[in-house]
Amino acid sequence: MKKCHIAYLACTAALIGTGLGAAPPVAAHRIHVVHPGESIQKAVDAAQPGDTVLLTYGTYHESVDVSTPGLTLRGVGRGTVLEPEAGASTSTTPSTGSGASKTGKTGKAANSCAAAGNGICVVGTKDHSVDDVTVASLTVTGFAKTGLYATEADGLTVRRVTAVKNGVWGIATEHSVHGVFRDNTARDNGDAGLFLANTVKEEQGATDTEGTVVEHNRLEGNRIGVTVRRLRNLTLAGNHLTGNCAGVFVVGDENKPKAGFVTVRDNRIERNNKSCPKTARLDALQGSGIVLTGAEDSLVTRNVIKDNVGKSPLSGGIVLFKSFVGTTSERNRISDNLLRGNSPDLVNTDTGKGNTFEGNSCRSSKPAGLC
Template sequence: MKKCHIAYLACTAALIGTGLGAAPPVAAHTVHVVHPGESIQKAVDAAQPGDTVLLTYGTYHESVDVSTPGLTLRGVGRGTVLEPEAAASTGSTAPSTAPSTAPSTGSGAAKTGKAANSCAAGGNGICVVGTKDHNVDGVTIASLTVSGFAKTGVYATEADGLTVRHVTAVKNGVWGIATEQSAQGVFRDNTARDNGDAGLFLANTIKEELGATDTEGTVVEHNRLVGNRIGVTVRRLRNLTLADNHLTGNCAGVFVVGDENKPKAGFVTVRENRIERNNKSCPKTARLDALQGSGIVLTGAEDSLITRNVIKDNVGKSPLSGGIVLFKSFVGTTSDRNRISNNLLRGNSPDLVNTDTGKGNTFEGNSCRSSQPAGLC
């Protein structure tokens, strides 16, 4: 592992400037360079807030626990690959199983091998795990591939301001990229392909029955979601935008899911996405009916906007099949005051579906040819 200090010029400028007026102090950030065969975890543990751990081209058989706020963990592109160690690749791959990553108990515990091993033990590739008392905020994961982990490629909790960009998550047992109890996230230019459940999974919490939480403007944009059970799942969240994503070959494209708890899920904007041929067939699970041919599904959500999407050729025999589906919650919660407007829908079966009994839902300005019930187009 090599360290490259990059604050020399800033420090020099500050010294020169002492005769011309005091210059503001500049933090010294370090780039920790890791090569295949070296320990990523060792570099991460040595890093300070604001540092970068740079992974060079090659394959790393390792799971990594990130517990330093403001850290950047970055590869050099898809050719930087994290895969599980041979002994760690035999975990459960059931889609209904949640990551069992143990939270850190503070900066001291987070710097131990035990914390790092919890990520591997949970079947996850990269873990950004904080607690209510010790958030791990402002972390960036970028420009690498996570593949073949039993549960999740990138998993985060209590990680506000998380950025995940240019990450390829392939053939992980449950989720490609997943977060819970986190706000102000940015998920941009990622590819999630052939994961067991959702390519991208965003939730309030998977361990408790709680009302929806405010993400404070989380953004999911310019991602490619292919061949998963569900492309993107937004579960019990509010104030979030999905824009300019391409979803194809999944059993379902987008799920916005709420329940009976308060506040409801809602204030989600799904706009300008391309959602086509999500016709893979997925069997029924304990929580969800069989899936096939679903473009966008809203259930138990309120005050959301579905607009200017191109939704084509989503065809299946599931109760949730259709281009845009407003579906009554499985626990009986209605969807209210949602606006479905100005979408282009072609070749779905049918294009628009409303089986919900909620109030104030509107369908307007959509270009479509078939609906259930009739008259929504």
């Protein structure tokens, strides 16, 4: 028996030595390096899940569609710049992404999201989301619609992206969950610097982002710094918002479920006094720090909100406002914020039930008595 056992071990060792008993090798993730003048899209289309497309320093006149899961598209900092190519779309109508290719090679689509006037597009489908894409360390500027747009994305990470002077949104997502937006700069975009929504092309209830996080971003000179539209379960923390017409908008409406369960905490929101005209959906904006309209069960806490002054019905440091279709805000908690120099600091023109103001350091309110 002992000889048999020794023979068995020797045989097993021989099999392992020949690789028959070994685990299959793991494919190495590749880095595809792109230089100015070369095609980013070609490198993206050639990449496999887990690969990195690295853009070197310089300016690229190109839009890019990404549909490969696990892909990282990364520059080397703000000096990696994506601008529109000559003859690109100049329309400023918000894109819904509905024209994006639903194949794996979106760069070959004749009517892709990128061709519609956006810079970088991370595009999945209703049945197959694009998962775990990272976009980092680059600048998107001058696009007619959105600098970076994503739809049907799960686990999208956007970090250290600078989105400047795009026609509609700096960075925008629809139909997406588990997102992380960290250390980005969005400046001088036509609408929101950061825009997160369920959808813009149809009426439907708020969707659960399953814990999307927006933190440590700088949002400056946009119409609205951050818009959270018809979403639930999302956190905005540690952001700096200044020079916009309005800092933060949490927007709901009459659809069910309502927008809500949004946490807005530890942000610095000051001098958002740019003046923006009325639109078909929203009154003129100026001097709004944080606005909740048609939202429920949200928490606004430990923010520093200063010197937001204007003549809009939505002006003020923290504003609860009945939505423009008449839906009230309910059970929102406004607590432990520092407010100074706003006009006024706290505003509640909403008739909804269960909204509370407590522990805030402020000097003026409408109606009186909220401080």
